Amino acid sequence: MEMRKPSRGRPRSFDEDAVLDAVMRAFWEHGYEGTSVATLEAATGLKAPSLYGAFGSKEVLYRTALERYASEHGTVLRPDGPAREAISEFLYEAADRFSESGLPPGCMVSTAALALGTAQRAVATRPARMRSETLAGIEQRLRTAVTEGELPAGTDAGALARLFGAVIQGMSVQAIDGATRQELRGLATAAMAAWPR
Amino acid sequence: MEMRKPSRGRPRSFDEDAVLDAVMRAFWEHGYEGTSVATLEAATGLKAPSLYGAFGSKEVLYRTALERYASEHGTVLRPDGPAREAISEFLYEAADRFSESGLPPGCMVSTAALALGTAQRAVATRPARMRSETLAGIEQRLRTAVTEGELPAGTDAGALARLFGAVIQGMSVQAIDGATRQELRGLATAAMAAWPR
DNA sequence: TCATTTCTGTAGTAGTCGCTAAATAATGAT
DNA sequence: ATCATTATTTAGCGACTACTACAGAAATGA
Numbered sequence: 001m002e003m004r005k006p007s008r009g010r011p012r013s014f015d016e017d018a019v020l021d022a023v024m025r026a027f028w029e030h031g032y033e034g035t036s037v038a039t040l041e042a043a044t045g046l047k048a049p050s051l052y053g054a055f056g057s058k059e060v061l062y063r064t065a066l067e068r069y070a071s072e073h074g075t076v077l078r079p080d081g082p083a084r085e086a087i088s089e090f091l092y093e094a095a096d097r098f099s100e101s102g103l104p105p106g107c108m109v110s111t112a113a114l115a116l117g118t119a120q121r122a123v124a125t126r127p128a129r130m131r132s133e134t135l136a137g138i139e140q141r142l143r144t145a146v147t148e149g150e151l152p153a154g155t156d157a158g159a160l161a162r163l164f165g166a167v168i169q170g171m172s173v174q175a176i177d178g179a180t181r182q183e184l185r186g187l188a189t190a191a192m193a194a195w196p197r
Numbered sequence: 198m199e200m201r202k203p204s205r206g207r208p209r210s211f212d213e214d215a216v217l218d219a220v221m222r223a224f225w226e227h228g229y230e231g232t233s234v235a236t237l238e239a240a241t242g243l244k245a246p247s248l249y250g251a252f253g254s255k256e257v258l259y260r261t262a263l264e265r266y267a268s269e270h271g272t273v274l275r276p277d278g279p280a281r282e283a284i285s286e287f288l289y290e291a292a293d294r295f296s297e298s299g300l301p302p303g304c305m306v307s308t309a310a311l312a313l314g315t316a317q318r319a320v321a322t323r324p325a326r327m328r329s330e331t332l333a334g335i336e337q338r339l340r341t342a343v344t345e346g347e348l349p350a351g352t353d354a355g356a357l358a359r360l361f362g363a364v365i366q367g368m369s370v371q372a373i374d375g376a377t378r379q380e381l382r383g384l385a386t387a388a389m390a391a392w393p394r
Numbered sequence: 395t396c397a398t399t400t401c402t403g404t405a406g407t408a409g410t411c412g413c414t415a416a417a418t419a420a421t422g423a424t
Numbered sequence: 425a426t427c428a429t430t431a432t433t434t435a436g437c438g439a440c441t442a443c444t445a446c447a448g449a450a451a452t453g454a
Contacts, residue, residue, distance in 0.1 A: 009430025010420040031312025033230045037412055048413070050432060058412065106311075114308045114373055115228025128374055135371075159383035162376070166367020166384055173366040174332075174359060176311055177325055186356035187363055194391035206400030207450045234442055244403060245443070251401095255442065 016054060019044045023051075024065035029104035032062050032113055032123050059123055066126060069108045073097060077137055083145035087138070087164055088192050094168050095184035098175035109134075110172035135165045155196050167191045213251060216241045220248075221262035226301035229259050229310055229320050256320055263323060266305045270294060274334055280342035284335070284361055285389050291365050292381035295372035306331075307369035332362045352393050364388045 026035045026043045037048055037058060044051065055061045075093045078086040098106050109131060113124035139161035145151040171184050179187075223232045223240045234245055234255060241248065252258045272290045275283040295303050306328060310321035336358035342348040368381050376384075 007430090008422055008428075010432075012431070013420095029312070034312050034317075036410080038410080047433065049415095049434095052413070053431070110370065111308075111311045114303070114311070114370065115226070115231050120231075131370070131374055156383060156387065158380070159387040162371060162380060162384040163364070163387040166364050166371060166388075167360070168367070169370040170363020170366035173307065173311065173328070174363060177328055179359070183355070183359060186353060187359040190353065190356040190360040190391060191363075193393065194387060196390065204400095205452050206398075207402080207452085209401070210450095233440080235440085246404095246445095247402060249443070 012054070014044070014046060014050070019046060019051075019054070020065060020068055023061055024068050024108075025104060027062055027065050028069060028108040031111075032120065059120075062123060063126060066108065066112070066130075070130060073103070073108070077141055079141075083141050083150055084192075084195055086141060087195070088188075090138075091164065091167060091171075091188035091191060092185060094171055095188050096181060098172055099179070099181035099184055105178075106176040107168070107172040110169040111176065131165070131169075134168070135161055138164055152196055160194070160196070163194060164191065209251070211241075211243060211247070216243060216248075216251070217262060217265055220258055221265050221305075222301060224259055224262050225266060225305040228308075229317065256317075259320060260323060263305065263309070263327075267327060270300070270305070274338055276338075280338050280347055281389075281392055283338060284392070285385075287335075288361065288364060288368075288385035288388055289382060291368055292385050293378060295368055296376070296378035296381055302375075303373040304365070304369040307366040308373065328362070328366075331365070332358055335361055349393055357391070357393070360391060361388065 022043045023040055026039055030039065037051070040051060040058075040061070041047060051061065055064060075090060075097060077090050094107070097103075109127050112127035113120075139157050142151065142155070142157035142160050146153060146155050146157055151157075167187070171179075171187055174187070175184060219240045220237055223236055226232075227236065234248070237248060237255075237258070238244060248258065252261060272287060272294060274287050277283075291304070294300075306324050309324035310317075336354050339348060339352070339354035339357050343350060343352050343354055348354075364384070368376075368384055371384070372381060
């Protein structure tokens with residue numbers, strides 16, 4: 001992907017990956033507008049020009065951090081096996097991830113950029129698309145389960161997908177509000193009772 | 198509640214209630230940090246000194262608007278009748294309210310102040326408590342339903358309450374993401390399948 | 395009419411926002 | 425050593441933030 005430039009000139013004094021990790025945590029915890037460049041300086045130990053030199057702008061920094069979050073802390077639906085187990089695992093994994101000690105609570109995507117000033121609306125587009133893709137992924141999985149007979153014909157796959165998506169998003173809110181891992185797991189268990197039979 | 202001051206001096210040139218309504222909509226749509234005083238001036242047609250004279254500060258203005266939202270656009274659990282119907286109505290009413298045309302989408306409380314800078318954390322306290330109280334209210338209603346035999350003994354009322362709370366919160370996120378009223382109602386229907394039997 | 399009270403608009407405050415020009419430092423190439 | 429290139433630091437940019445001193449306007453009671 002990334003071309004390693006032949007190292008001419010003064011080398012970077014920081015590990016770009018570690019810095020991006022710190023940036024991600026800051027945005028994860030305080031959101032886009034709640035995280036100032038001064039906050040990022042404090043979180044990374046770098047000065048603004050270094051951040052801007054390495055990444056470009058606060059907006060790009062946020063997007064990069066968001067992609068990193070998705071790839072390192074995101075949850076994906078297991079593509080094989082029964083759909084019911086895939087969904088169940090998905091919910092329990094979310095419960096665990098949203099309550100991971102040493103990491104900010106909740107999901108960076110679920111609660112990202114829900115309320116923004118008009119100027120920064122461009123920032124909200126990407127997380128909104130991520131949420132949309134998650135819903136679509138769940139729905140597709142459920143549709144397949146219907147055609148394969150795991151779910152009864154006539155099951156409203158779209159509504160069911162929205163339900164499980166809502167459960168994830170609500171778990172994120174409750175994690176931020178201080179719900180424990182045990183409570184989130186109980187929530188996941190209760191949600192699985194909505195599985196059609 | 199409010200003492201009407203004996204009207205000496207120049208009277209207000211604006212309807213305080215209408216102004217507070219406009220302020221509420223602005224905060225509802227753009228959140229606390231996403232709404233600047235300049236935004237509020239544009240939304241109300243007033244200048245800052247009038248707003249500050251009538252209310253006090255942006256923080257007080259937000260709290261006042263939030264209380265107004267809760268009393269005028271909030272949903273309460275019907276205290277009588279079967280718990281199942283109360284919860285069901287609660288979900289459908291939320292689906293309708295979150296997709297009311299002419300009003301901002303989603304719930305001002307569910308998605309309020311989830312990610313804030315450390316300085317404004319005081320603002321997040323009140324909506325967080327409101328969410329907590331909603332959860333507690335649902336749980337109490339379910340507990341009663343267990344003791345009255347409407348729900349099977351051994352039902353995890355706490356987990357079930359968290360589930361329905363999460364559904365509300367997730368519906369709010371999806372409403373903001375553009376879900377239609379019909380889709381939200383379908384979500385509510387799917388959620389009610391989790392009701393123990 | 396006059397003084398008093400209260401509100402409104404003008405015009406600003408100090409502080410923070412995201413961002414960057416310019417100087418300095420550290421490296422590889424010659 | 426000297427140059428070219430890149431990174432970091434200092435210092436500060438204009439724009440915006442929440443907020444307010446002040447003066448004028450509009451109502452009141454005396």
